[in-house]
Amino acid sequence: MNKLARQAVVMGVGMTKFGKQSNRSIKDLAREATWKAIKDAGVSPRDIQVIYCGNSMEGLLSGQEDVRGQVVMKDIGFAGIPIINTPNACGSSSTAFREAWLAIASGLYDVALAVGFEKLYINDTAKVNRALASATDLEIEGNMGAFLPGLYAMEAKRYMFETGCTKEQFAKITVKNHKNGCLNPYAQIQQELTVEEVLNSKMVASPITLYMCSPIGDGAAAAILCSERVAAQYKANSVMIAGIGMTSGGYPEIGLNRNMPTATQLAAREAFEMAGIGPEDVDFAEIHNAFSPAEFIYFEELGFCQKGEAPRYLEEGKTQINGTIPINTSGGLESKGHPVGATGLAMIHEAVIQLRRQAGPRQVNSPRVGLVQNGGGSIGGDAAIMCVHLLTK
Numbered sequence: 001m002n003k004l005a006r007q008a009v010v011m012g013v014g015m016t017k018f019g020k021q022s023n024r025s026i027k028d029l030a031r032e033a034t035w036k037a038i039k040d041a042g043v044s045p046r047d048i049q050v051i052y053c054g055n056s057m058e059g060l061l062s063g064q065e066d067v068r069g070q071v072v073m074k075d076i077g078f079a080g081i082p083i084i085n086t087p088n089a090c091g092s093s094s095t096a097f098r099e100a101w102l103a104i105a106s107g108l109y110d111v112a113l114a115v116g117f118e119k120l121y122i123n124d125t126a127k128v129n130r131a132l133a134s135a136t137d138l139e140i141e142g143n144m145g146a147f148l149p150g151l152y153a154m155e156a157k158r159y160m161f162e163t164g165c166t167k168e169q170f171a172k173i174t175v176k177n178h179k180n181g182c183l184n185p186y187a188q189i190q191q192e193l194t195v196e197e198v199l200n201s202k203m204v205a206s207p208i209t210l211y212m213c214s215p216i217g218d219g220a221a222a223a224i225l226c227s228e229r230v231a232a233q234y235k236a237n238s239v240m241i242a243g244i245g246m247t248s249g250g251y252p253e254i255g256l257n258r259n260m261p262t263a264t265q266l267a268a269r270e271a272f273e274m275a276g277i278g279p280e281d282v283d284f285a286e287i288h289n290a291f292s293p294a295e296f297i298y299f300e301e302l303g304f305c306q307k308g309e310a311p312r313y314l315e316e317g318k319t320q321i322n323g324t325i326p327i328n329t330s331g332g333l334e335s336k337g338h339p340v341g342a343t344g345l346a347m348i349h350e351a352v353i354q355l356r357r358q359a360g361p362r363q364v365n366s367p368r369v370g371l372v373q374n375g376g377g378s379i380g381g382d383a384a385i386m387c388v389h390l391l392t393k
Helices: 026-041 058-062 068-076 092-105 125-135 148-163 167-181 195-200 228-234 263-275 293-301 310-315 332-336 340-355
Strands: 008-015 050-054 083-085 111-119 203-205 218-227 239-247 284-287 369-376 385-392
Touching: 008 026, 008 092, 008 228, 008 340, 026 068, 026 111, 026 218, 026 340, 050 068, 050 092, 050 340, 058 111, 058 125, 068 083, 092 111, 092 218, 092 239, 092 340, 092 369, 092 385, 111 340, 125 148, 148 203, 148 293, 167 195, 167 293, 167 310, 167 332, 218 228, 218 340, 239 263, 239 340, 263 293, 263 369, 263 385, 284 293, 284 340, 293 310, 340 369, 340 385
Parallel strands: 050 083, 050 111, 284 369
Antiparallel strands: 008 218, 008 239, 111 218, 239 385, 369 385
16 A cells, blocks of 8 residues: 555544434434544634545435435535545445545645534335345345344354354343443433343344344534644644555355455455554454444454454453453444444544543543444345444544
């Protein structure tokens, strides 16, 4: 990979509360997140030179298939600048963030806005699930019944077989994250759970129960990115983007060869090499646990421990907020929520406020390096898109 021209930073972030918001439009949600990010950065809207918009499902749910970003940004007051749409399943706004970073780091622009927005709650669960199934190869997967809950469940079953992990340990992930979510004012579900309540909730795809699943909801998140020079002019409380890795999965081979690197491993390798650090340098991480068992699997693939050791890290309290490597201080996707087009930037939001020491009761101890892992879709047994971001302060 070629060396980038200059360093890019996050100067401002903003997000809405996640949840079922039937009285709010997608334009209204995006407006709130965008203006919060602008205010946090302290920039003028006129300073923004380019906008990247992450949204995944709006075309299938409302019919606004094209120019979604332009429609939403027009309503907020932006026009006459490049507005680029980055639909990429659950990784849509992580993709927007990456493209905004590249625009700044290449020297093409000085100030960029990345925004993600999604409205999944339309009182028609079947329609939403059909839309979400489009994040697979419909011809041979989604339309044949190979859908995300079942795919995650098969991965969880394999993980149990290979490591001896139990469903009770999966449930403890949910318990931890719901406890964290109760400390996050933006979280969709702010309710503590017990292991028994998690295991006794409705079975979705064994061993995954209802409370191990991320909920359907609405929300938006945004970030202002700029060069270090611009950030210095504004005296912003900025956070450095140390490295970003992005890849697609190793399909179709990964379904046959379990020893080849996964998309998470490939993206993490790229991000760590770019940043010049390793997993041992990371102080906390936001991990894409759309279903609770994924937290163990991704934790290991990111290099935080060896295969099969993630349950022990949880049992020993190492992944708690006050642990040695806190995971999903925001509450994770199953508590914070997962309006898919907004998820990646909401994870960035959590990392930024943690590094700024602004996370209140869920603040981790003296963080310097945060990791965000956000992926989307599934093709041939691996993620269709995977992003790993490393942020430092």
